[in-house]
Amino acid sequence: MSRLRERAAGLGLESPAATAWALYDWANSAFATTVVAAVFPIYYESVIGAGLSGNLASVYFGYTTAIGLALIAVVSPVLGAIADRYRAKKRFLAGFVVLGVVATTGLSLTGEGDVLLASGLFVLANAGFVGANVFYDSLLGHLDADPDRLSTAGYALGYFGGGVLLVVNLAWTLSPETFGFADTGAATRAALLSVAVWWAVFSIPLFRTVPEPDADPEPVAEGASGPVGAGFARLRRTAGEIREYPDLLLFLGAFLLYADGIGTIIRMASIYGREVGIGQTQIVGALVLVQFLGVPFAFLFGSLPGRSLLGRVDLTAKRALYLGLAVYTAISVGGFFMSEPWQFWTLAVAVATVQGGTQALSRSLYSTLAPTGKSSEFFSFFSISSKVAGVAGPALFAVVGQVTGSSRYSIVSLLVFFLGGAALLSRVDVDAGRRAAREADAEAAAGEGELAGGTGAGVGDP
Structure with missing residues (x-):
């Protein structure tokens, strides 16, 4: 038992609360x-939208996805501020979980022709899923555990948990009669x-075991009206501070672009596959394969920095990201020409090799x-920005598909995100950015030392 506990602690699962998280x-x-x-997505295309002509099912699904993500991108900073000030992180998390669970239950009741109902329920379910993650992520820093190891443990459990249920669901849909279902739709x-x-x-374990963090002691910004105003005031303040770090800002712009492309491929791959004739x-x-291959490849890709490529090029995190974006560029181009199942499997394996690694790096x-000293607020901005980034890709996918009448052009249009992200990434001077961060930390430490020694100018002034 003690050895099992040691192994769990080595993974970051150092306490019941950490394990429940x-x-x-x-x-x-x-x-x-x-x-x-x-x-x-397959059910939406083949059953719910069976009466739609051409690629309209893919188009509507793209718009539906974009709307759901946009909704959360708008409200999450405000809700986050309210939760911080009123000690309500778990309550908001519970509210979004209930929203997602109820809406997902509603999806199970939809059938042929229920395009508007299914789209509305999917918007709500997606909002519940993404909104809950905002507050779930915010609990990580309050747990008595190594955040890096615990985050990795959660990531791995997510891969396996999602994969296990997907295998069960695949068995049901492949052989419905074996499990007592009338047909594949049922x-x-x-x-x-x-x-x-x-x-x-x-x-349930999270709500029973993880404690509610204390309220945020930070005062409301001047001119802010209540927690809603405080949420936007905090966002404006962080946006102003982040401009003082140009390389960080450039990298954030690059991330917003290529993360949008990655998210769109994840969300639109299935419905696009159905449109081009993949069963x-x-x-x-193929998606089950991605789920289980993703874990080892995430660790493998994440270990690339510090290694040599072909014995000549020393890989850095930036160069490893270039490699990942090159693979995604090839996936977009390959998706345009895809027509056979083996091609879908090949592209799925390619996604598995870089999906987790690019996000982790x-x-x-x-x-x-x-x-x-500013990592918490900067990562809060990073989290909110990544949610905004998820909107443009599905929207572009839908618009291009609607204009051209084929989602083949939609999938290749995602090159804008990968090539644009790579172009911005090329302008990031990582060494200069890291020096600026270290200098800011040194200045902050010096300021704290002066205050502690009673030599800080202006201390005690009204």
């Missing part, structure tokens, strides 16, 4: 895999319902460009 990733990742990526609706149940049940079994099977590189 990480288990929520197991709970909500079922929504990301079954509803967002695999089963529901099995698919049961799969959607299983996500709601899974999400609700495995969220449901092939699509879900982006976060770690950003952390080295941000002063440690």
Whole structure:
């Protein structure tokens, strides 16, 4: 038993609260895999939108995804400020979980022709999923555990949890009669319902075990009217401070671009695959593969910085990101020509090799460009910005598909995000950015030393 506890602690699961926190990733990742990526997009295209002509199902799904993400991008900073000031992180988390679970349950009741109803429910379910993550992430820094290891443990549990339920759902849809379902449609609706149940049940340990953090002692900014005003005031203040670090700002712009492209591929791959004639079994099977391949490849890709490429080029985090963006560029181009199942599987494997690694390296590189004394507020801005970044990709996918009449042009239009992100990334001077961060930390430490020694100018002045 002691050896098991030691292994758990080595993964960051050092306490019941830390374990319960990480288990929520197991709970909500079922929504990301079954509803967002695999089963529901296919159901939306083949059943709900069966009466739609051409590629309208893909177009409507793109708009629906963009609306849901935009909604959360607008309200999350305000809700975050309210939760901080009124000691309500878990209450807001619970509210969004309930919203997501109820809306997902509603999705399981939709059928052919319910395009408007299904789209509205998906907007709400997506808002519940993303909104809950805002408050879930905010609890990490308040736990008595190593945040890096605990975050990684949650990430791994999410991959496995989402993958396990997706395998079950795949078995149901492949052989519905074996499991007592009348047909594939009934099995698919049961799969959607299983996500709601899974999400609700495995969220319970977090609410029972993780303590509610204390209220934020930071005073309301001058001129702010209540917590809503405080939320926007804090956002404006951080945006002003971040401009003092030009390389950090450039990297943030690059991240916003390529993260939007990555998120769009994750969310639109299944419905696009159906549009070009890939069968449901092939699509879900390939996504299951991505889910389980993602864990080792994330660690492998994350270990690239410090290694040599072909014995000649020393890889840095920035160069490793270039490699990941090159793979995504090839995926976008390959997606344009895709027509056979083996091509979908090949592109899925390519996604698995870089998906987790690019996201992990982006976060770690950003952390080295941000002063440690301001890491919390800068990462809050990073989190909010990444939610805004998720809107443009699905919207562009939908607009291009609607104008051209084919989502093949939509998938290749994502090159704008990957090439644009790479172009901005090329202008980031990582060494200069890190020096600026270290200098800011040194100045802050010197200021604190003067205050502690009673030599700070102006101390005590009204």
